[in-house]
Amino acid sequence: MKTRLLFSLAVLLPVLIYGQYEAAETITVSTKQNEDIYLAGESINVNAMVNGDVVVAGGEIVIRDTIAQDLVVAGGDIVVRGIVKDDIRAAGGTLTISEDVGDDVIVFGGKVSITEEAKIQGNLVNFSGEVDIEGEVVGMIKASGGKIRISGPVGEGVELYGGDIKVDGEIRGNSKIVAEELELGENARFFGDVEYWTEEGEIDFKNSLVSSTASFNPDLMKEQDEFPWKMFGVATLGFWIFYVLSAFLILLLLNWVFKKLFANAIKSLDEEFWKGLGYGLIYLLGIPILIALTFVIIIGIPIGLFVLVLFLFSLVFGHLVAASLFTHYWNHRVQANWGFWRLVFLALGIAILFRLLTLIPFLGVLISIVLLAVSYGAIILTIFPKKANITAVH
Template sequence: MKTITLLLTVLCTMFSFGQTEKTGDILINTTQTDDTYWAGENIKVNSVVQGDLVVAGGNLVINDSINGDLIAAGGELYVNGYIADDARLAVGRVTINSEIEDDLIVFGGEVILTENAKVNGNLKCFGGNVEINGEVNGKAEIKGTDISINGIFNETSKIMGEDFTLGPNAKFHSKVEYWNSDGEIDFKEALVNTEATFNETLGDENSELSATTFGTKSPSLWVFYILSAFLVILILHSLFRNTFSEAVEGLEKNWFKSFGIGLIYLFGIPLLIILAFLIVIGIPIGLFATGIFLFSLLFGHLIAALLLVYYYKHKKTRKWNFWGITFLALCVAIILRLFTMLPYVGILISVVILSITYGALTLKVINFKIVPVKK
C-alpha cells in the first residue's frame, strides 16, 4: 500500500514539478525537511533529506543521509549516504557504498555493492553484471548474467546467473540455493555451518528475467516498474522534447533506413567498445561508451514510446501538451513491455523497436546523410 500511495504522490508532485522546469544540473546543499522530488541531467545530494527522496536523471550522486525511502531511476547512480528505509533503484549502473536500513530492490545493467555496503533488510537484485562485496542481513535473491560474490550473507539466499564466481571473502551463514550455466561449483570455506544446493529449476526462473522482462513478473514489481518508467520518461521528455519532435519528421519515408542504421548501432557499438578496451588509451572511452550503451538498452523501450507518441502526434497533427505526451508515452511503454515479454518473439520485437528508434534519432541528431554519387 505504501508503494501505491507513494506512486500517486509522485505523479501529483511531478505535475507541479513540470511547471517549474527543474532540469539540468541540480546541487542540493541544504537540509530537505520533507519528501523531496527532483529530475535533472546531473543531480548531487550533499545534505540530509528528512523524508523520502525520489530522483531521476543521467548521473545521480547521494552523499548524505536519507531518512526515508530512496527511489531513483537514471543512467548512473552512486549511493554514499545512509538510507534509513527502503531503496528502490532502476538504473544503468549503480554503486552502493553505504548502509541501507531496510530492503533494497535494484534493477540495473551493472550493480556493485562495495565492501562498505550493508543491507539490513532483504535484497532483491536483477542485473547484468552483479558484484556483491558487502553484507546482507536479510534474505537475498540475485538474478543476473555475471555474478561475483565476495561478501557476507546472513540469511537464506537464491543466486541465479549465467556465470557465478566466489571471492575469498564470501561467507554464507544460512542456506543458499543457486544455479549457474556451468553446473555445480565448489563453495570451499564460504559455507559457515550451512549448505549450498544446486537447483536446476532456478535456471528456468533466470531465463524469464531477460532484458525484455526487466523483472515485471509480479504486481509489486509492476508498480515499481511504472513508477520508474514514469520518472525516466519525464526526464527524457523534459531534456529532449525537441529532438523527439524533429526525429519523427520524414520518418514514414525512412523506416528501412532507420532500421538499418539502428542495427549498426546495436551490433556495431559493442564491437567498437571491445576494440577500445583492447587499446590501452581507449579504455576510458570504452567505459564511457559501455555506460551509454547499457543505458540505451535498459531504457530503450521508454525512448521508443516517446518517439511513437511524437510520430502519431505529427502524423495526425494532434495538439497534445507536455503532460499529455508524457502520460501517453507511459501507456505505450507498458504496452511495449508486455509485447517484449513474449518468449523468443519478444527479443525480435525489441531488436526491431530499438533499431528503428535509434536509427531515427541518429538520422536527425547526427544529421546522418547519404551523399549521392555524381555521375
C-alpha cells in the first residue's frame, strides 16, 4: 500500500485494513504476524516478521525483523534493525536506521542516524536537529537541521538547509545547499550542478566537481533567514503527528475496554447533566485535597501515591475520554448505530478539535475543566448509580 502524505497516513491508514492492536507497558512481538498491527507502550520490541503495516507509539522502540509494508512510528528512542519493504514515517527523539528500506523515509527527530548498512530505495526527507547519513539513498535527500552530515552515495541530488553541513560522499543529480557553514570532505563528489549559499561567501570546491559547476547564489540567503520559521512549523507538525498516532492507539484501547461504560454513561448527559457536572467538579477539586490528606498520614502515603497516579492519568487522557463519550452520545442522539472503527475515528477527530480548543489562552483552561467535569461526572453517575427508593409497606 503506497502512502505519500505523512499526516494523511497517520490519520487514515488504520481504517483501511482491520488489524491487531495492543497497549501495555512492555510489548514484544515474537511470532509472525499476517496482518497490520498497532502497538502502544513504554517499551516495544518487534522481533518477528509482520506481513502488513506496523503503527507504533512508545518510549523505546526496536524493530528487529522484516516489515512487509509501512512502518509508522512515534517514540523517544527508535531503532530499526529489520528490513522495511515500503515507507518509513517516524517522529521521535532519536532514530537509527541500519537496514534496507524499500521506498521513502520521512523523519522528524532530535537526532537521526542512517548507518552504513542501510540503503533507502526511495527519497529521504529529514527534519531534525542533527542527522548523519552514512548509508546509500537511491532517490534524493531533502534535509533541514542544525547539523547535517552526508558520507553515503545519493542518487538524485540533495536540498540541504542547515547550520553546519558537511558533504563527504558522491552526489548524483543537481544540488541546492543553504548553510551557515559548508564543509567538503576528501570523498565529496558532485556529478550535477550545485547552487549554494553560505555565510562565509564563496568556497573552493577543489576537485569535488565532476563534469559539473558550482554557483554562489546570494538570493538563497532569504531561504536561510526563513529557516527558523520553517523549523518551527516542522516541529509543530512533528508534535501533531506524534499526538495523532498516540491518541489513535489510546482511543482504540478506551473504546475496546470501556465501550459499554461509555454507552451507559451517555444517559446521564441527557437525564442528569447538571448533577454530573457537579460531581465532575467535585472529582477535579476534591481528589487533590484527598491526596494531600493521605500524605499527611504516614500510612496513607502509598494509597495517596496510587490515587495520584490514577488522577494524573485521568487528567492527561481526559480529553480522549471526553471525545469518546461525546462520540457515543452523538451516535445515540442520531440513532446511527455506528460500528467500532467509525466510533474510534470520529472520536479521534473530536479529540483533535478538543485539543485545539484547549490551546486557546485562558479560555482553553475553562474548556478543559468543563469537558473533564462533564465526562467524569457522567461516568461517576454510571458507576455509582442512585439507589432505588424503597417504600415501606405497612
